Amino acid sequence: xxxxxxxxxxxxxxPFFALSVAGAGNAHAQGTDAAPSAVEQAAPYDDQxxxxxxxxxxxxxxxxxxxxxxxxxxxERMQQLIDAENPGPVRxxxxxxxxxRGYRGYxxxxxxxxxxxxxxxDRFVREGEEIASQVATRYAN
Numbered sequence: 800x801x802x803x804x805x806x807x808x809x810x811x812x813x814p815f816f817a818l819s820v821a822g823a824g825n826a827h828a829q830g831t832d833a834a835p836s837a838v839e840q841a842a843p844y845d846d847q848x849x850x851x852x853x854x855x856x857x858x859x860x861x862x863x864x865x866x867x868x869x870x871x872x873x874x875e876r877m878q879q880l881i882d883a884e885n886p887g888p889v890r891x892x893x894x895x896x897x898x899x900r901g902y903r904g905y906x907x908x909x910x911x912x913x914x915x916x917x918x919x920x921d922r923f924v925r926e927g928e929e930i931a932s933q934v935a936t937r938y939a940n
Contacts, residue, residue, distance in 0.1 A: 839889040856901025861920040865912035
């Protein structure tokens with residue numbers, strides 16, 4: 800149940816990310832023909848999105864480890880987030896690195912599904928819901 804609610808929140812939040820980027824004055828997001836600058840403008844919520852990416856990577860690993868039979872659902876959510884945000888190369892790399900860090904961190908420490916794995920996945924779902932809600936509430940305007 801919680802996983803579905805999290806997925807709905809993420810999908811509901813994605814349009815807000817696209818809107819906030821369009822209004823952020825990022826030359827890359829404005830669609831100019833110029834190459835992205837060497838110093839890419841960070842969005843004020845980037846740290847939260849990086850954390851959300853780590854959470855998505857962690858959930859992707861842990862839920863699959865525990866036989867949730869969700870396939871690539873969490874990786875696809877991450878891709879939807881990146882597509883909606885449309886970050887430049889530097890920010891995109893931070894988001895992807897966050898996802899991979901979350902995935903690999905638990906891949907190294909959880910070789911089999913345990914009660915702890917399930918508890919962690921549930922906690923990450925709740926934290927992800929909270930972050931998505933906070934970002935949507937604060938930056939949707």
